[in-house]
Amino acid sequence: MRFIALALAVFSVPLVAGCGLRPGYPPNPMLRPTAVTDFATLYNQNCAACHGQNGQNGPSIDLANPEYQALVDDATLRKWISGGMPGTEMPAFAQSAGGMLTSAQVDALIAGMRRNWQRPNAFDGVSPPPYAQAAVGDPVRGQSTYQARCAQCHEPTRDSANQQITSPRYLALVGDQALRTIIIAGRPDIGQPDWRHDSPGGQAAAPLSVVDVDNIVAYLASLRNLGQPAPASTASSHTTPAGR
Ligand code: HEC
């Protein structure tokens, strides 16, 4: 499979790249011609290592989650893919930001994600909290909401495989928007519930409110900042909500 893909890549390069390649010069398949706009090729080469094969079960957020696709708009996708995501390991891919992809390739990735992973009525008619932070959160209230709604699965003392998301070492790698996205849309691939299904053992509980989400993120951000000085981009993303 790998070999076939490689062989195809080598053969297709002169066809799509046109000029610029010396005849007989073996093109490096990693240096993809900027003309490639096939979604599967672009996704597998640039994204799958972190976001998983087919957009799930990777170390980073499952882009194939239909709730995520419904929550985020095209402009936001373009912003993160082009420029990278502050406070996370998400790299910048646009050539304008030092990456390898043209803006047409970024658009092809967005269109492909929509085509493959978007589903109509992903929220079953319910309105989720907005993607972007709505107001400055209250970390003190956020702590009690966290205790009531998250700690049963993420408690530091508990002998569980779940991520210790209150640890500054974890939080140093996850920016505020990334936390917010995961809290709202969930990560069905690894068992993180969305904002509606966060009760222990499936007991009925009210969905998290918009304010709850703001507060929990503010609480987690306050722990990150206690742990070590945050990078400037991360700090400004939650102290100046207007600067998003
Ligand atoms: C080196 C690992 C890495 C690679 C490669 C990578 N990402 Fe990411 N990406 C991340 C991390 C980490 C985050 C932050 C969210 C998280 O922690 O899961 C993220 C976040 C994102 C987000 C924003 C999520 C949100 O909260 O709205 C999008 C969209 C995204 N990535 C798309 C892509 C696409 C498309 C590609 C390929 C062009 C790609 N990523 C490649 C690691 C990566």
Ligand code: HEC
């Ligand atoms: C019913 C149990 C449960 C509840 C309640 C729960 N989580 Fe999780 N969460 C999980 C599981 C399981 C995972 C996936 C395993 C892991 O990474 O810890 C996860 C993963 C996460 C992740 C991603 C960790 C990573 O690997 O990047 C974040 C962030 C997170 N949860 C935050 C929260 C917050 C905030 C709350 C409260 C609003 C919450 N969770 C409530 C079970 C839960």
